[in-house]
Amino acid sequence: MDSSHDIKVWSIRNLIPSTHPRKDTLLVREKLVEQMETGAVVPQGLIAHGRGECFDYLLGERTNAFAERSIEAAAALLLLSSYPVISVNGNMAALAPKELVELSKEVHAPLEVNLFYRNEEREKKIGEILRDAGASEVLGVGIDASETIQELFSERRKVSSRGIYRADTVFLAMEDGDRTEALIKLGKKVIAVDLNPLSRTSMTASITIVDNFIRVVPKLTTRVKEMKNMSKDELQRIFQSFNNKDNLKESLKFISERMSQLALSL
Amino acid sequence: MDSSHDIKVWSIRNLIPSTHPRKDTLLVREKLVEQMETGAVVPQGLIAHGRGECFDYLLGERTNAFAERSIEAAAALLLLSSYPVISVNGNMAALAPKELVELSKEVHAPLEVNLFYRNEEREKKIGEILRDAGASEVLGVGIDASETIQELFSERRKVSSRGIYRADTVFLAMEDGDRTEALIKLGKKVIAVDLNPLSRTSMTASITIVDNFIRVVPKLTTRVKEMKNMSKDELQRIFQSFNNKDNLKESLKFISERMSQLALSL
Numbered sequence: 001m002d003s004s005h006d007i008k009v010w011s012i013r014n015l016i017p018s019t020h021p022r023k024d025t026l027l028v029r030e031k032l033v034e035q036m037e038t039g040a041v042v043p044q045g046l047i048a049h050g051r052g053e054c055f056d057y058l059l060g061e062r063t064n065a066f067a068e069r070s071i072e073a074a075a076a077l078l079l080l081s082s083y084p085v086i087s088v089n090g091n092m093a094a095l096a097p098k099e100l101v102e103l104s105k106e107v108h109a110p111l112e113v114n115l116f117y118r119n120e121e122r123e124k125k126i127g128e129i130l131r132d133a134g135a136s137e138v139l140g141v142g143i144d145a146s147e148t149i150q151e152l153f154s155e156r157r158k159v160s161s162r163g164i165y166r167a168d169t170v171f172l173a174m175e176d177g178d179r180t181e182a183l184i185k186l187g188k189k190v191i192a193v194d195l196n197p198l199s200r201t202s203m204t205a206s207i208t209i210v211d212n213f214i215r216v217v218p219k220l221t222t223r224v225k226e227m228k229n230m231s232k233d234e235l236q237r238i239f240q241s242f243n244n245k246d247n248l249k250e251s252l253k254f255i256s257e258r259m260s261q262l263a264l265s266l
Numbered sequence: 267m268d269s270s271h272d273i274k275v276w277s278i279r280n281l282i283p284s285t286h287p288r289k290d291t292l293l294v295r296e297k298l299v300e301q302m303e304t305g306a307v308v309p310q311g312l313i314a315h316g317r318g319e320c321f322d323y324l325l326g327e328r329t330n331a332f333a334e335r336s337i338e339a340a341a342a343l344l345l346l347s348s349y350p351v352i353s354v355n356g357n358m359a360a361l362a363p364k365e366l367v368e369l370s371k372e373v374h375a376p377l378e379v380n381l382f383y384r385n386e387e388r389e390k391k392i393g394e395i396l397r398d399a400g401a402s403e404v405l406g407v408g409i410d411a412s413e414t415i416q417e418l419f420s421e422r423r424k425v426s427s428r429g430i431y432r433a434d435t436v437f438l439a440m441e442d443g444d445r446t447e448a449l450i451k452l453g454k455k456v457i458a459v460d461l462n463p464l465s466r467t468s469m470t471a472s473i474t475i476v477d478n479f480i481r482v483v484p485k486l487t488t489r490v491k492e493m494k495n496m497s498k499d500e501l502q503r504i505f506q507s508f509n510n511k512d513n514l515k516e517s518l519k520f521i522s523e524r525m526s527q528l529a530l531s532l
Contacts, residue, residue, distance in 0.1 A: 259525065
């Protein structure tokens with residue numbers, strides 16, 4: 001079982017000087033730290049965010065051409081799917097709750113709380129955040145997560161029978177490799193947002209969007225709106241012509257070239 | 267002022283499967299999470315650790331040739347310095363307290379607690395960790411940090427009159443750019459351990475060791491032991507022939523080439 005302890009957290013939102021060159025980055029960090037106080041974000045989620053920050057920096061902190069292409073393919077796949085589901089963890093809920101609700105409404109995909117560190121209290125908090133952001137229903141909270149995914153151990157295998165269990169496509173972000181692999185083994189398609197092109201999730205997903213989750217979600221919603229009236233054939237063509245491995249290679253080449261340019265400019 | 271709140275932390279040390287491919291990485295993370303419970307590590311320190319993890323991954327999680335060279339130059343500088351001081355933050359104390367105490371004894375450099383998020387309770391905890399690891403004295407705790415560094419705002423400028431204030435060389439790791447710049451402006455030499463070759467600390471320090479702090483400290487202590495009997499001239503030659511900018515360039519080129527190779531192997 002988990003052991004739980006009380007600790008003190010100091011929010012330094014008011015201590016950030018307005019002139020600090022990385023002010024925006026610091027404010028996003030404080031958002032996560034503050035959501036750790038509510039229990040929605042776990043400490044391990046902060047470490048994961050740090051890894052993401054690093055890759056985002058290497059990617060130039062912008063949505064690059066390869067990411068735009070994977071967003072387009074993801075929009076096509078979401079529109080082609082009969083039952084897409086959005087899997088939400090603590091970091092996702094803390095960073096872009098309204099944007100997730102909008103995407104959910106636009107593609108008629110339910111939101112399901114699905115945590116690496118499962119715990120009913122946390123599920124409820126995340127459910128609350130999503131409902132406060134406008135969600136009419138949130139799956140995967142408490143006994144709703146009653147179905148099990150055989151490939152995974154312990155509490156991580158619990159999913160909602162109305163959600164991920166019956167989904168043909170799962171949209172997720174910053175996910176553990178084991179879990180992404182389990183979903184793929186079950187025959188589901190996975191759209192993953194992951195800043196690390198080398199993570200097991202990135203390598204395993206059907207479509208990996210190598211970009212910052214905060215930038216991706218609104219862009220994806222916009223793209224879905226734009227592509228809504230396309231024919232199934234056209235959407236199929238876009239989805240089929242997308243090669244995830246090639247796209248990941250492009251992102252690695254981008255980082256490689258950027259590092260090499262930065263070395264020259266030192 | 268800081269606001270402080272009670273939150274729950276779940277340690278998952280016992281939930282990590284022994285077969286997990288990244289077990290060691292997960293255990294280091296738990297060490298930090300557990301030290302957040304004692305107050306030694308702050309949430310922002312977890313995010314910083316995550317950034318470090320990413321760069322370590324890009325560097326192949328080993329001490330590369332350029333890092334070996336900077337460790338050699340650092341050993342020379344420590345042996346040449348008349349009053350070197352080791353600046354310790356929460357993450358450093360949580361990850362390698364014994365190794366820091368050994369380095370401190372080997373180069374006769376006092377340990378000084380020096381926090382970005384200063385707070386007497388935290389200072390005391392970190393002092394405790396270091397004393398438990400064998401330190402006979404720890405500077406920078408409470409009223410000992412009575413001198414001020416003019417370049418820095420608020421609590422971050424407080425240092426010990428017996429430590430960083432009078433040091434000619436400061437050894438630090440995972441440090442904020444503003445603070446490293448302030449130390450350099452005061453005419454001090456700075457040896458920085460930083461996995462990000464592009465951070466302001468890395469760019470500003472006299473010697474930057476682009477490697478994982480946990481690997482660096484014992485290696486640096488060993489190098490100091492090996493070089494102890496060298497003449498001042500020989501040590502000077504080693505230190506003078508080290509060019510920090512060139513070394514940082516090499517680390518960037520290394521990452522660039524590694525990413526390009528990984529892209530080919532996908």
